[in-house]
Amino acid sequence: xxxxxxxxxxxxxTGAAACLAGFEGITVVIHGSSGCYYYPTTFLxxxxxxxxxxxxxxxFGSDERIREVIDGLEGTSNRIAIITTCIPALLGEDIPSMxxxxxxxxxxxxxxSGDAEAGYRKALECxxxxxxxxxPGINIDGxxxxxxxxxxxxxxxxxxxxxAAVPVGTVFxxxxxxxxxxxxxxxxxxxxxxxxxxxxxxGGTLGFDEIVRTFEIIGRKFEDSDIDPVIxxxxxxxxxxxxxxxxxxRRSDPPTVAIFSGCSYAxxxxxxxxxxxxxxxxxxxxxxxxxxxxxxxxxxxPVVHAPGMNxxxxxxxxxxxxxxxxxxxxxxxxxxRGFYGLIPPIRGRVQLAPHTIAGISGSLSFxxxxxxxxxxxxxxxxxxxx
Amino acid sequence: xxxxxxxxxxxxxxxxxxxxxxxxTTHVRDAVTVVHGPKGCAHHNFSLLHTTGLDxxxxxxxxxxxxxxxxxxxxxGGEEALAGVLTSVARQDxxxxxxxxxxxxxxxxxxxxxxxxxxxxxxxxxxxxxxxLGGTFQDGMNRALCAIAATVPSRRADSAASRAMGPCVNIxxxxxxxxxVEENYAEVCRLLxxxxxxxxxxxxxxxxxxxxxxxxxxxxxxxxxxxxRPVGDFLKERFGTxxxxxxxxxxxxxIGFLQSVADGCxxxxxxxxxxxxxxxxxxxxxxxxxxxxxxxxxSSPGSPEALLVAGELVRRLALKPGAGGIRVPLPISxxxxxxxxxxxxxxxRCTIHA
Numbered sequence: 001x002x003x004x005x006x007x008x009x010x011x012x013x014t015g016a017a018a019c020l021a022g023f024e025g026i027t028v029v030i031h032g033s034s035g036c037y038y039y040p041t042t043f044l045x046x047x048x049x050x051x052x053x054x055x056x057x058x059x060f061g062s063d064e065r066i067r068e069v070i071d072g073l074e075g076t077s078n079r080i081a082i083i084t085t086c087i088p089a090l091l092g093e094d095i096p097s098m099x100x101x102x103x104x105x106x107x108x109x110x111x112x113s114g115d116a117e118a119g120y121r122k123a124l125e126c127x128x129x130x131x132x133x134x135x136p137g138i139n140i141d142g143x144x145x146x147x148x149x150x151x152x153x154x155x156x157x158x159x160x161x162x163x164a165a166v167p168v169g170t171v172f173x174x175x176x177x178x179x180x181x182x183x184x185x186x187x188x189x190x191x192x193x194x195x196x197x198x199x200x201x202x203g204g205t206l207g208f209d210e211i212v213r214t215f216e217i218i219g220r221k222f223e224d225s226d227i228d229p230v231i232x233x234x235x236x237x238x239x240x241x242x243x244x245x246x247x248x249x250r251r252s253d254p255p256t257v258a259i260f261s262g263c264s265y266a267x268x269x270x271x272x273x274x275x276x277x278x279x280x281x282x283x284x285x286x287x288x289x290x291x292x293x294x295x296x297x298x299x300x301x302p303v304v305h306a307p308g309m310n311x312x313x314x315x316x317x318x319x320x321x322x323x324x325x326x327x328x329x330x331x332x333x334x335x336x337r338g339f340y341g342l343i344p345p346i347r348g349r350v351q352l353a354p355h356t357i358a359g360i361s362g363s364l365s366f367x368x369x370x371x372x373x374x375x376x377x378x379x380x381x382x383x384x385x386x
Numbered sequence: 387x388x389x390x391x392x393x394x395x396x397x398x399x400x401x402x403x404x405x406x407x408x409x410x411t412t413h414v415r416d417a418v419t420v421v422h423g424p425k426g427c428a429h430h431n432f433s434l435l436h437t438t439g440l441d442x443x444x445x446x447x448x449x450x451x452x453x454x455x456x457x458x459x460x461x462x463g464g465e466e467a468l469a470g471v472l473t474s475v476a477r478q479d480x481x482x483x484x485x486x487x488x489x490x491x492x493x494x495x496x497x498x499x500x501x502x503x504x505x506x507x508x509x510x511x512x513x514x515x516x517x518x519l520g521g522t523f524q525d526g527m528n529r530a531l532c533a534i535a536a537t538v539p540s541r542r543a544d545s546a547a548s549r550a551m552g553p554c555v556n557i558x559x560x561x562x563x564x565x566x567v568e569e570n571y572a573e574v575c576r577l578l579x580x581x582x583x584x585x586x587x588x589x590x591x592x593x594x595x596x597x598x599x600x601x602x603x604x605x606x607x608x609x610x611x612x613x614x615r616p617v618g619d620f621l622k623e624r625f626g627t628x629x630x631x632x633x634x635x636x637x638x639x640x641i642g643f644l645q646s647v648a649d650g651c652x653x654x655x656x657x658x659x660x661x662x663x664x665x666x667x668x669x670x671x672x673x674x675x676x677x678x679x680x681x682x683x684x685s686s687p688g689s690p691e692a693l694l695v696a697g698e699l700v701r702r703l704a705l706k707p708g709a710g711g712i713r714v715p716l717p718i719s720x721x722x723x724x725x726x727x728x729x730x731x732x733x734x735r736c737t738i739h740a
Contacts, residue, residue: 004425004428004451004452004454005450005451005452006428006432006447006448006449006450006451007425007426007428007429007432007452007454008429008432008433009429010426010429010430010433011424011425011426011427011429011430012426013426014426033402033489034398034399034400034401034402035401035402035403035404035405035430035523036402036430038401038402039430039433039434042434043433052398052399053398054398055519058489058493058519086423086424086426086427086488086489086490087489087490087493087519090460090490090493090494091493110424111424111425111426111427112424112426112455112456112457112460112490113456113457307425309432309447328436328437328440329436329447332436332440332445332447333447345433345436345437347436347437347440347441348440
């Protein structure tokens with residue numbers, strides 16, 4: 001039975017919008033009702049357009065309405081991308097024929113076709129990204145508009161590549177649209193749940209171990225690069241992290257932790273907490289289904305798929321962790337436990353600066369925030385273990 | 387954003403019927419709402435309701451279950467998925483199960499009425515929503531309120547039980563997604579207190595089905611705004627309860643509200659009105675520093691009622707609207723009561739003195 005209690009992850013349509021709206025030079029049109037339009041607009045904080053179809057357009061066809069909206073967008077030099085929601089997808093209108101004379105990209109990614117990751121991949125495929133051997137540098141992928149860390153991640157990886165004297169190719173998906181078909185031959189990742197699949201993947205940037213490994217590969221692939229400053233900084237900062245965590249452990253027991261997120265961030269968090277704080281990872285509840293690329297297999301962590309709120313609550317109630325990593329949804333059922341916002345939505349606080357979780361700065365921020373959370377918890381709940 | 391502010395297109399932006407209905411049904415805290423459709427529809431709304439709840443300091447998770455229709459159910463029909471979910475939810479023994487439909491369910495033609503008509507051992511309350519195919523956000527909310535009221539025994543305000551309760555009113559159709567929902571309610575309670583009236587039922591905000599069973603026992607229904615008129619009419623027909631059309635808007639509107647409520651409940655209103663007029667004089671006296679200022683009222687997206695209230699303040703404070711004036715904010719909904727006007731004037735003062 002497909003029953004899902006309080007679903008806590010966006011649909012494919014939202015994922016497609018997150019992908020396309022990240023590209024400057026593309027105007028995204030949500031082909032559907034106002035209800036379907038408002039959610040991605042507020043979630044992505046991106047300037048989306050909508051067809052806002054009504055019942056008569058469902059009955060008699062929406063071609064006139066689509067044309068009206070597209071005509072209204074004339075004058076911008078942007079390429080128009082139309083994302084179909086559930087009802088237009090079901091109606092099966094021949095939208096490509098309707099718009100044959102115009103350069104309009106159609107992404108058939110209705111909500112019922114899957115989760116956000118599926119929509120994101122579908123939209124990126126529709127853009128037909130390709131590499132250009134003449135394009136220098138390395139692409140960055142894993143940027144997704146609704147990831148609260150995406151801006152900070154891109155900024156941090158740009159910084160590290162600049163330190164290594166390697167130019168940045170295309171950023172998937174937060175770049176100029178014309179760079180999609182002009183990507184570099186190699187790619188490094190940030191959030192592995194939103195991989196582009198473009199170019200040869202050299203590795204990720206979540207955690208000191210991945211950063212060092214990936215930049216060593218870069219060093220071998222790019223003769224003109226100078227990865228030493230990156231490696232030195234990573235090693236130096238890791239030592240600071242180890243010292244801070246060691247100091248914490250002199251007076252406190254390691255925290256017990258439940259992690260709720262996409263696979264990529266969840267495994268990074270688990271690995272980091274285990275390595276530096278000897279934390280006990282009680283459970284990992286993933287929003288998305290693990291795939292072959294980001295797989296918990298062999299990590300030794302207890303991973304389950306938790307796409308609904310009752311499942312999340314049940315896991316927290318069962319394991320009673322000291323720390324919960326997740327979204328505002330998890331925070332709502334954490335009953336005063338320590339909390340770290342790892343996945344959207346993160347509500348109830350103002351967040352203006354770009355936070356990062358990838359790269360060296362990302363690992364530092366992650367450990368810093370968690371140590372402070374643990375210290376605050378200990379002050380407020382001295383009877384607790386940590 | 388292609389909002390196309392043409393009159394003919396205004397209904398395009400009326401929001402989702404499902405969201406409107408959910409904004410009401412999820413506030414019946416001992417019931418569960420089943421959304422029959424793809425889980426994305428349920429997620430969008432769950433996230434929205436959760437966020438607005440957090441904004442209002444509530445850490446309550448709305449009880450929403452999705453039938454999670456995917457391509458298979460959409461091709462072969464989702465009726466059995468719905469029946470399965472209702473069977474599963476009934477085992478939790480909720481006070482009731484609301485069944486809301488999405489536009490895709492109406493398009494594929496599931497016989498939801500037949501599935502809901504089966505015996506699950508708990509009351510099943512079907513609310514005919516269908517996303518945009520069912521109308522607007524407001525239509526969904528109105529339908530949910532009427533569907534719930536239709537299940538309440540038709541006891542009336544003149545019953546012995548009601549007389550024992552003393553004079554009271556119902557609040558109908560609070561905007562649960564509104565940022566100031568509790569502040570507006572508090573202001574209405576303050577005004578009612580001046581008339582020695584109390585609130586019987588908040589229909590529907592943070593209540594149980596048991597609370598709602600008292601719906602017919604009030605002397606008067608106070609609608610949140612005029613768009614709830616079909617609900618007011620329905621309740622009048624079912625329980626014989628008259629209604630006032632909206633919360634008080636603006637200073638004069640607040641005095642008018644006190645008079646209407648007093649008349650509707652058959653209680654004297656003069657004392658409360660005199661006290662309120664004194665409060666309003668004090669409020670205006672506290673903003674004499676901005677009297678005569680040149681202002682420009684933001685054109686979007688205030689309602690006509692909000693514009694009327696702004697016009698009243700322009701008049702009472704001798705403000706000078708004009709293209710060269712300082713742009714002051716206008717709320718989407720008019721400020722409620724004298725307290726709402728005071729808060730709006732504070733915002734104007736900050737802008738004028740910025």
